[in-house]
Amino acid sequence: MSATTPNTSRRPNPGDGPIQAPAPQRYINEVDNRPEANMSTLSHLTGAQASTEYSWRAPSPPHIYIPQPREDETLALPAFMAMGYTEEERAILVEVTGNNSWIGRARDWKYAWRREAQSILTFLQLGPSCAARDLTALRNDGVTMLLVIRSTMTAAASLLSGDKAARALGIESAAVDVASNNELIAAFPRATRIINDHLLSQYRRHMATNGTVSQPCGKVLVFCESGNERSAAFVVAFIMNIYGIELVPAIQYVQSQRFCVAFDDDLKYMLNSYQDILKAQRDVPLAPQAKAKRRRDEVIDEDGDVDMDGTGDDEARFGGRTFVPFQ
Numbered sequence: 001m002s003a004t005t006p007n008t009s010r011r012p013n014p015g016d017g018p019i020q021a022p023a024p025q026r027y028i029n030e031v032d033n034r035p036e037a038n039m040s041t042l043s044h045l046t047g048a049q050a051s052t053e054y055s056w057r058a059p060s061p062p063h064i065y066i067p068q069p070r071e072d073e074t075l076a077l078p079a080f081m082a083m084g085y086t087e088e089e090r091a092i093l094v095e096v097t098g099n100n101s102w103i104g105r106a107r108d109w110k111y112a113w114r115r116e117a118q119s120i121l122t123f124l125q126l127g128p129s130c131a132a133r134d135l136t137a138l139r140n141d142g143v144t145m146l147l148v149i150r151s152t153m154t155a156a157a158s159l160l161s162g163d164k165a166a167r168a169l170g171i172e173s174a175a176v177d178v179a180s181n182n183e184l185i186a187a188f189p190r191a192t193r194i195i196n197d198h199l200l201s202q203y204r205r206h207m208a209t210n211g212t213v214s215q216p217c218g219k220v221l222v223f224c225e226s227g228n229e230r231s232a233a234f235v236v237a238f239i240m241n242i243y244g245i246e247l248v249p250a251i252q253y254v255q256s257q258r259f260c261v262a263f264d265d266d267l268k269y270m271l272n273s274y275q276d277i278l279k280a281q282r283d284v285p286l287a288p289q290a291k292a293k294r295r296r297d298e299v300i301d302e303d304g305d306v307d308m309d310g311t312g313d314d315e316a317r318f319g320g321r322t323f324v325p326f327q
Contacts, residue, residue, distance in 0.1 A: 064268040069252050076101040077253075081244035082192065083281060089200055096123060096199045096217060097242055109259040117141070117223070118258040123199060123216040126235050126258050128227035132162045138169060144218040145172040145198045147191065149230045152179045160225065172198060176234070181266060184230065185274050188237040195220050195238060232261040237274055244282070247275050 069075075080094040100121050117127025117137070125131075125143065132138070132146050146162030154160045155177045166173035176191045178184055202218030222238075224231035232254060239250045247268070255261055263271075 061265075061269055063265060064247070064272060066248055066251050066255070066263070066268075069256070074101065075245075075249055075253060077239070077243045077245070080242055081282075082196070082242045085196070089196075092200055092203050093196060093242070095213075096203055096215065097121070099215070114227070114260040117221055117227070120235055120254055120257045121239075123219050124195070124235065124238070125219065125221040126227055126231060126254070126261075127221060127223050129160055129223055129225055131227065132165055132221060132223045135165060135168055138165065138171075138221070141221075142216070142219050143169075143171065143221045144202060145174065145195075145220045147173075147194060147220055147222045148175045149191070149222065149224045149234050150175060150177055152177045162221075162223070174198075178230075181230070181270070184233060184267075185270050185277075188234065188241070188274055191222075191234050192238050192241050195222075196242070227258070228260050228262045229267070232258070233263065233267050233271060236263075236271055240271070240275060241278060244278070247271050 077100040080090065080097050082093070085093065115128060115130055116134075117125045117131035119141075120126050125141065129148075132148070138146075146166050148160055148162050150160045155175065161175065162173040174194050176187050176194070178187050198220060199218050203213055206213045206217045222231045222235055236247070236250045236254050239245065239253060240247065245253075251263060251268075251271075
């Protein structure tokens with residue numbers, strides 16, 4: 001008969017008091033020695049392990065995802081919707097900017113095409129600075145204006161301009177200078193106005209000369225150093241402005257014609273803010289106008305007394321209300 005080891009453990013008695021749990025180990029961050037990085041958290045107390053380091057900065061805005069359009073998707077741009085033009089100018093721009101559509105089926109893209117300009121709209125091209133120096137291509141494409149989007153430092157050094165090519169071809173040139181990308185949103189309306197004013201002048205010139213206008217009557221090449229960032233953002237903003245479409249389909253439209261455009265998150269956030277500005281501008285005319293305050297002579301009778309016996313005041317105050325406090 002073998003001896004058994006006595007069981008020295010005993011069940012706790014009610015009088016022993018609550019069972020004391022062992023104190024948790026102090027959390028020590030070996031990578032970050034800041035006090036906030038060494039705080040014990042619920043995840044640490046429960047034994048969970050962080051998959052990456054904590055970030056103590058303000059949270060970033062959500063990423064704006066631009067999906068690939070379906071191959072069977074077709075986007076027909078609506079009629080001209082920009083504001084701030086006379087009825088005569090609006091009628092001309094509706095005719096000039098119409099008949100633009102896009103099919104979601106992506107065409108074959110060649111890497112060498114990034115050095116060329118692509119037609120985004122019937123009257124608008126997007127490309128790099130080298131495309132603005134190709135006089136043969138500009139002449140064959142019927143470009144009538146060169147619009148450069150550049151930084152103020154580049155403008156001061158005269159490193160990027162379309163003036164020389166414009167003089168050689170006898171066409172117009174313009175520039176929009178910004179100190180940084182933070183100023184792009186303020187420059188979007190200025191660039192849009194430059195393009196539309198040029199289309200208006202071309203239309204009127206053709207009408208005065210020939211009595212009729214064939215479309216496109218003018219074509220603008222928008223360019224920057226690469227044709228993929230600043231100038232591409234301006235073209236997207238232009239499409240959002242004059243056609244009233246939102247950010248995602250506008251980027252899809254431009255990218256379907258020039259596949260190499262690159263929009264980082266900062267540019268997308270800026271264009272998204274510009275979308276909100278355009279929406280607010282369109283909503284203001286639709287807001288109901290406040291009723292004018294009644295004049296004093298409308299509530300004073302012929303004897304000069306304020307009419308307090310009639311029901312006019314009550315009708316004006318309670319006339320349109322549906323809630324009845326007492327039955």
